[in-house]
Amino acid sequence: MGSFTIASKKVLTLVLVIDKTEQKILLGYKKRGFGAHLWNGFGGKVEPGETTREGALRELEEEAGITVKSEDFNKAGILLFQFENDPVALETHVYKTYKYQGQIRECEEMRPQWFTFTDIPYDQMWEDDRIWLPMVLNGQDPFYGRVYLKRKPVEDIKEDEAPVVNTSTSTHANHSTTMTETSFTTSQPKSGPFVLWDYQIEHSLQGVPREVALDGTIASFES
Ligand SMILES: Nc1nc2c([nH]c(=O)n2[C@H]2C[C@H](O)[C@@H](COP(=O)(O)OP(=O)(O)OP(=O)(O)O)O2)c(=O)[nH]1
Numbered sequence: 001m002g003s004f005t006i007a008s009k010k011v012l013t014l015v016l017v018i019d020k021t022e023q024k025i026l027l028g029y030k031k032r033g034f035g036a037h038l039w040n041g042f043g044g045k046v047e048p049g050e051t052t053r054e055g056a057l058r059e060l061e062e063e064a065g066i067t068v069k070s071e072d073f074n075k076a077g078i079l080l081f082q083f084e085n086d087p088v089a090l091e092t093h094v095y096k097t098y099k100y101q102g103q104i105r106e107c108e109e110m111r112p113q114w115f116t117f118t119d120i121p122y123d124q125m126w127e128d129d130r131i132w133l134p135m136v137l138n139g140q141d142p143f144y145g146r147v148y149l150k151r152k153p154v155e156d157i158k159e160d161e162a163p164v165v166n167t168s169t170s171t172h173a174n175h176s177t178t179m180t181e182t183s184f185t186t187s188q189p190k191s192g193p194f195v196l197w198d199y200q201i202e203h204s205l206q207g208v209p210r211e212v213a214l215d216g217t218i219a220s221f222e223s
Contacts, residue, residue, distance in 0.1 A: 002084035004148050004197075006214055009080065009089040013056035014043035016076065016096045016136055017064070023117045025137070027125075028063060028110030039125050042110060043092070052093040064112050065105035072099040076136045077143035078209045079128075079201070080216055083194070084150045091212055096136055127196035135203070144209045145201030146216035149194040 017026040027039040042063040046055035053073065061067055074096055081090040104112050115121065117137055122130040128147045135143050200216055211219040 002150065004082050004084060005087060006082055006089040007087040009091045009214065011046040011052060011055075012043060012090050012092045013046060013052055013059055014041040014092050014094045015056050015060045016041045016094065016133075017060075017066070017068075017100055018096060018098050018137070019114070020098050022114075024114045025117065025120065025133075026064065026104065026112055026114055027121075028112045031109055031111060033109065035126065037124070039113075039115075039121050040129075041094070046093075053095070056093065056095045061102075063107055063110040065107070066100040066102040068097045068100050073097050075208045075222065076141040077132070077145075077204065078212045078218075079132065079144070080146040080212050080214075082146060082148050084148075084197070089146075089214065094132075094136070094141075096141070126194070128199055131196075131199060132201050135201070140203055142204040142208045143201055144204050144212055144216075144218050145199060146212070147199045147201070148197040150197040152193050152195055 018024070019026075028042055029039055030036050042060045043056060044059045044063075046052055047058075050058070053070075053075075057068060057073065076094045076096040079092045079094065081092060083089075106112060120133065122133075125133075126149075128149070132143060132145075135141055204218065206218070206221060208222040209218045209220075210222045213219040
């Protein structure tokens with residue numbers, strides 16, 4: 001049995017771009033690196049000297065090509081991701097926005113695509129997303145909590161399930177965007193190399209969390 005004991009944390013961000021009118025969310029297909037072959041929001045590590053808000057806005061511009069005004073950018077919550085036998089937890093600051101500027105574009109790491117709320121590809125996302133993403137879409141944020149992810153047995157990871165990608169151009173919310181569709185030849189990779197082991201996620205009644213302690217409780221709130 002593996003251990004979920006953590007000793008420290010790294011700070012990361014995750015940005016959700018939502019079209020309330022059309023009931024759609026912009027996700028990116030991660031082409032490489034950590035979480036490859038999964039659909040996710042945009043984000044990554046916060047750099048030294050950056051606030052989480054600055055880091056989230058930078059990653060959104062790098063990965064999807066769009067910018068968001070500060071007043072349209074809100075913290076939806078914090079999740080502490082814990083990985084089996086890894087003492088470093090990922091304190092992930094989740095932001096949401098309903099407005100953006102610029103032209104959505106693909107980059108070498110992420111391929112953006114809009115999904116209607118009823119068509120979110122949860123079986124090609126991190127397994128915990130189906131628990132907390134609806135909280136954001138239903139306005140049940142801010143939230144906080146922790147998520148325990150266990151490594152999949154090696155025999156369950158199918159390396160050669162490469163997706164087939166088709167490119168097309170579509171127009172959405174006055175933005176003409178080149179979109180690509182993904183289909184999988186055989187059984188598709190599900191939730192990457194991790195499975196959800198356990199979680200505790202709660203609606204934050206006291207305010208917007210600024211930091212989560214290593215035990216998953218809120219350490220401080222945004223003022
Ligand atoms: N939706 C979701 N995202 C997760 C989970 N676990 C997890 O680490 N992430 C996110 C947080 C980050 O946005 C991303 C991992 O960040 P990363 O450090 O690998 O980012 P990156 O490859 O883009 O690296 P960089 O740009 O910072 O160099 O994955 C999860 O269970 N669900």
